[in-house]
Amino acid sequence: SARPRDLSALRDSLARLPALAGALDGCGTPMLHEICGALEIAPDALDLLQAAISAEPAAMVRDGGVIAPGYDSELDELRNIQTNCGEFLLALEARERERSGIPNLKVEFNRVHGFYIEVSRANTDKVPDDYRRRQTLKNAERYITPELKAFEDKALSAQERALSREKLLYEAILDALAAHIPALQRIARALALLDGLAAFAEAALRYGYVRPRFRDTPGLDIAGGRHPVVERQVDDFIRNDARLASTRRMLMITGPNMGGKSTFMRQVALICLLAHVGSFVPADAAELGPLDAIFTRIGASDDLASGRSTFMVEMTEAAAILHGATEHSLVLMDEIGRGTSTFDGLALAAAIARQLLEKNRSLTLFATHYFELTRLNADYPECANVHLDAVEHGHRIVFLHALEEGPASQSYGIEVAALAGIPTPVIRDARRRLRVLENREIHAGPQADLFATMPETEAEPLSHPALTELAGIDPDALTPREALERLYALKRLAS
Structure with a gap:
């Protein structure tokens, strides 16, 4: 209630x-x-x-003070008893002093004996006949009178009766409001x-949203789309276009970690959602076809309470999408298959992508690090390859967050790991092992042991930027300060 x-x-x-x-x-x-x-x-x-x-x-009826003054006369009277208790006792004390002729007579209260009239032992012979002894002390006697007893009964029960009255009135108010x-x-x-x-x-006016247009045919055409939340957290958000139609039903999205794949997918879904609930959208322009649902398989988390692994959660969500998505649905698939072995994951990702293209025929954003999936457009022209762009400077990577046509050239996983703070020896070891794996794939020679000890003498490629920089230095022409600056620059290139 x-x-x-x-x-x-x-x-x-x-x-x-x-x-x-x-x-x-x-x-x-x-x-x-x-x-x-x-x-x-x-x-x-x-x-x-x-x-x-x-x-x-008050927060609760039991605390009192809920019913307004003047609403109920009985409640007001009970409250007045509590409020005016002190005034009554002072008036009674003055009357009793005058009636008894005892100038130091006091009317007081304690939790054990309640209200009482205290008279010093020297004045007990002046006590009126209607005084009844309540307590005897060493130097005084305490009495009660019929008038004080009646007030005591009324005062001590007033608070309890007031709370009870408030509860009754409050319930009556709720009953009256029920109608x-x-x-x-x-x-x-x-x-x-x-x-x-x-x-x-307010959002449309403050952040420059535009009115979306709707069409009868499935698809979407978003120009200069933005993520409504992320753009508020960065100084210069990179806008991206998105286009899906009957001849372009799937975008196979590749690119580095942290490159913006998930942000791009989410912003497309949010633009569609905002448009269909009646809002302007964060874009330069947007034209959308009918949507019956938005399905997402994004993120990685397990379900310990139900005993489901991360991969099981991933597959359960993928199954729901494959069973429920239609040609009027928007589907977001983010790195499906990463929770199991490489070949199992790749096989599942490829099969799921084919099912979405052949059977569900949904509008799909499919982000992946399996570059083998970029070959799907050879069999399915409606599957377009796009990537989030990045450039490599030495062994460092700069994310451009711009969506470009075509597949990405690589994932830059080791460069991202370096940005995350993985120790330099680990990064160097990873680069050596990556070259072994890439050479094995190119030459299709005998399979190397990925976990074997790598020879420490293996050198970096001769085209390393640090070597190029070093070859162009004339040490005799440098001042000590310039030499130190060039040394630090070389160290940055080598790390």
Whole structure:
């Protein structure tokens, strides 16, 4: 059930509806006019909340202070007893001093004995007849009178009775509001829609979104697309085009790790999603065909609670896509098959890509590091090869994040590993082993042992940039400072 602060928030929201409806009343848009009509509510619901709920109620009814003053006379009386307790005791003390002639008579309270009148032992002979002894002390006597006893009973039970009364009144308020639930739900839906439209409009104006166009045929044509989240986190986001149609149903995306493949795939999906929910989109222009679903197989994570490995999760998601995707679906496949052995993964990735092309005929973005898959377009012209561009400078890589036609030349995995901080000896060893593997594939000679100890004498290629740089240095022509600078430059090239 609703808590007190829920009702106070509801009261404040309902109080703002007339001004909001007035602002929408002049809008000519049919949807805004419909929202304006949905904001009407019977005034007695707002009147009840304004009269019954405190301006700042407690979090829970049991804490008290939920019902507004003036709403219930019985509750007000009980609260007044608690509030005015001190005033009553001072007035009683003054009257009893005057009646008894005892100037140091005191009216006090403790948790053990409750309220009492304390008289010093020297003045006990002046105590009136209606005083009843409650406690004897060494130097004083404590008494109770019928009037004080009646007040005690009323005061000690006032808080408990007030909380009980508040709970009863609060439940009655909820019962009265129950009749307005359908109207409140209608208002909530209208406000949620208006809030979403306002957010769409603000994003479109602030970030330069454009109005997408729709067509009847499957496909998408996005010019200068951007990722709506990533572009807010970088200074210069690289815009990319994306085009899918009946003659270009799959993009086989290759390129280095960190090159932007996943970002590109996600931005295409987000642009399609935003367009189909009624938002402008982050692009220079966008034309989209009908979409019945967006399927994704992105990321790598296991499911320990269910005992499923990363590869099992990957295959389960791929199975759902193959069973559910249609020619009007957008499918995102990110590095499918990486969770198992190289040949198993490659075989599965190729078979899944063929199924999507032949049977599902979905619009597909297929990112992979299996360069063998780039040969699919020989059998399937509707499978286009694209790559995220990068350039290598020495042994360092610069990511351009620009989508280009054709397959990538390599994955630059070792260069990315170096950027991640893998120790230099490990990187050098990896480069030597990579050359062995590449030579084995080129010459198709006897299979080398990948885990054998590599000869330490194996040199880097003679075309190494550091050697080229070194050959052009005239040591006799350098000052000590220039020599030191060239030495550091050579070290950077060699690392």
